Amino acid sequence: MIDWIQIFSNAAQELISPTTAAYALAALGLAIHFGYTGLLNFGQAGFMALGAYGYAISVLSFNLPVWAAVLVGIGASVVFALILGIPTLRLRADYLAIVTIAAAEILRLVFTTNTFEAITGSAQGLNGYKGSFAALNPIPKGTYGFGPFQYNEYDWWLRIVGWTVVVLLALLTWLIMRSPWGRVIKGIREDEDAVRALGKNVYSYKMQSLILGGVYGTLAGMIFILPRAVVPANYQTSLTFFVYAILLLGGAATILGPIIGSMIFWVLLSFFSGFISRAVEAGWLPFMTQVQAGQLRFILVGIAIMLIVIFRPQGIFGNKKELAFVK
Amino acid sequence: MSSDVTPTSKPVKTTGLHIGEAEPGCRKVDPILIADGVTRTFGGLKAVDVDHVEIPRGAITALIGPNGAGKTTFFNLLTGFDKPDTGKWEFEGRSLAHVPAYRVARMGLIRTFQLTKALGLLSVLDNMKLGAKGQSGENLFRAVFPFIWRKQEEEIEAKAVELLTRFKLDAKQTDYAASLSGGQRKLLEMARALMSDPTLVMLDEPMAGVNPALTQSLLDHILDLKSQGMTVLFVEHDMHMVRHIADWVVVMAEGRIVAEGDPHTVMENPAVIDAYLGAHHDTDLGATETENVEAIKELIDDEQ
Structure with missing residues (x-):
């Protein structure tokens, strides 16, 4: 028989998991890029990889404290954004898409190659960098929580830090998007020539947006690696597409959309994977093996996202009125 | 307040803008914009080839010419949206060469677009x-x-x-x-341009696609700009409108300035008529052929 309670409790855990927080933050970065500025950044996985490797390498190879490791990651992503932006932001939006997707792949392959194994750990990746982060934990040893949310002190620390960063950056995004800066950014999304004709340095604004959203992605990459190890295979283009799926699910030009979208995405994913794997165990799906069941969940999530995009194309938090004028 | 201005049936024309003959490239008493030797080629086509032109301050200048004359390209060059191959041009005595479009706008030279660019969302x-x-x-x-x-x-x-x-x-x-409707977007674009208190407003076909009811109000708004001390340069195809509000007309054809003058005399300039209608517009191309046509008709009749 299927243990429904277990399936639902596993799914519920995803609501506050650090992975959900990481995806929410990466999607918030994309909301700045794509939703507000209209920049087609298909390399968010690259920014996340820079955060992950920037943090892990700083701690492991250079023994830097947590704050310095975070700054190294942010610095790396600012440089990455400048390298991507300087040649492409003067061009049409699609060029940025091509360049970012290629650059993110280049980064992943550089991290995978054996040449730098001593520093990057090649395909095995890196681990053992969590000590200094765990040492900052003020929560005493033990297991805390209620219902399905039972975690030890490190897991709670991680969730608190992860979601605090998400909430703070969501507030920051909300603040700047309702400021005159946000108005210029949204104007650029609509028509950059018109904004240029009004005396705004469009190139500089697009660069600021690219850097800011990239830094969000980098912080997301750091939160992402704290409950697991750094593995280069995690930073494939599919990561970027999952983040895009979350963004469209929640609503591209919204603040809450990426956060709630990430929760829905991960709860659904966990629910489908728990349900299918137990259904196969119980013999409900005789034509399937456990391995196939692991893949089916992505198909089901894909269908769920398609249904949302077809029947609610503005996303959950998007403004329906906007769609009336989409060309 | 300016909103109380009733539609002026007979706008006050500014005269005495130029020095000497009203010919292409003639000097102005008080030019706000001066372009010198500005050229721009697209492949083999010389889209703009302006030797010298001065735009008078505090007046409404119309830039007219047939389709493909290079008016919009010239606009783009002046406002930094396109880069010319050669030439120099200045606005209020400050050179605009190699100045990016957003800086041009900050200097007080604001433009609108032929295809309205209202920021939809x-x-x-x-x-x-x-x-x-x-x-x-x-x-x-x-x-x-x-x-x-x-x-x-x-x-x-x-x-x-x-x-x-x-x-x-x-x-x-x-x-x-x-x-907004097309006409309202034109109004919005013009109003938006005024938010920065420009000294020179460049309107690219302000009347294109605007219904006749809005045309009058747009015309009044343009005249209003002048009464508030702004200089206006606009591209337009509607000759009636040009004659009605422009103080000075610059005619372009095939990338060159072919005529300049006040709206009434410039329309009679043979160069302008040639530019619009072709150099042989008043020769009856059929006249000398009449006999031949008759002969052919007879031949056809015989065959039947």
């Missing part, structure tokens, strides 16, 4: 506010602290509402600009 009011210059809240770091820019924002909003009222768009201020 911004509200009408936000469209207007975007036009204001020197907003401290447009800096990313200051944007985070609303108390820095709130007061300026209120001033900008008051000015925007005042302008919208003048252009009779105030009822629409919370609507998306995308929901």
